Amino acid sequence: MSYGGASVVVVTDSRAADDGPSDLRDEAPEIEVRRSRRRTRTVSAFREGGRIVVAIPARMTRAEEREWVARMVARLERKEARRKPSDLELERRAHELARTYLDGRAAPGSVQWSTRQRKRWGSCTPQDASIRLSTRLQGMPAWVVDYVLVHELAHLLHAHHDASFWEIVDRFPHAERAKAFLEGVAWAEQHPASEPGPDVVD
Numbered sequence: 001m002s003y004g005g006a007s008v009v010v011v012t013d014s015r016a017a018d019d020g021p022s023d024l025r026d027e028a029p030e031i032e033v034r035r036s037r038r039r040t041r042t043v044s045a046f047r048e049g050g051r052i053v054v055a056i057p058a059r060m061t062r063a064e065e066r067e068w069v070a071r072m073v074a075r076l077e078r079k080e081a082r083r084k085p086s087d088l089e090l091e092r093r094a095h096e097l098a099r100t101y102l103d104g105r106a107a108p109g110s111v112q113w114s115t116r117q118r119k120r121w122g123s124c125t126p127q128d129a130s131i132r133l134s135t136r137l138q139g140m141p142a143w144v145v146d147y148v149l150v151h152e153l154a155h156l157l158h159a160h161h162d163a164s165f166w167e168i169v170d171r172f173p174h175a176e177r178a179k180a181f182l183e184g185v186a187w188a189e190q191h192p193a194s195e196p197g198p199d200v201v202d
């Protein structure tokens with residue numbers, strides 16, 4: 001993300017939250033505030049590398065910053081929630097995908113979101129055909145969520161990533177694109193765009 005030479009200073013970095021138990025990490029998002037001299041009135045919030053970035057004009061006071069960060073994070077989360085299918089919708093979608101790409105050879109049991117999958121995008125338990133999808137996928141394009149569902153469905157038939165496993169997964173037309181998308185997200189999470197530094201302005 002380029003700020004066109006504007007002064008970018010990280011004033012808030014809550015990476016200490018990484019030390020907490022994995023299920024707690026989902027509850028409070030990491031927030032990074034970027035002050036930009038180029039911005040005069042606009043405030044924006046977006047996700048980058050697993051955290052929420054709030055970009056504000058450099059001249060904002062700390063009180064204004066607190067108010068705007070709270071407002072923008074809440075707004076972003078509301079917007080993302082609208083793109084979050086419920087567990088039931090996820091399960092219906094999984095059945096649909098199983099019919100289309102597995103020829104009905106396997107059907108999912110329960111399909112649910114999970115806050116506990118920080119390293120994996122999804123998992124499946126062949127014993128009861130249950131599938132769990134990481135809440136980190138929420139807000140991502142529908143074809144990426146579909147890919148992870150197809151991937152986990154294929155594991156109901158093949159435990160390992162062998163040729164017969166990929167033969168099923170690759171029937172999903174967006175498989176390669178979705179794999180690249182998720183690799184990009186994982187890479188970005190490991191390579192934050194800006195290192196936290198001292199607050200040199202003010």
Ligand SMILES: [Zn+2]
Binds near residue numbers: 151
């Ligand atoms: Zn797999």
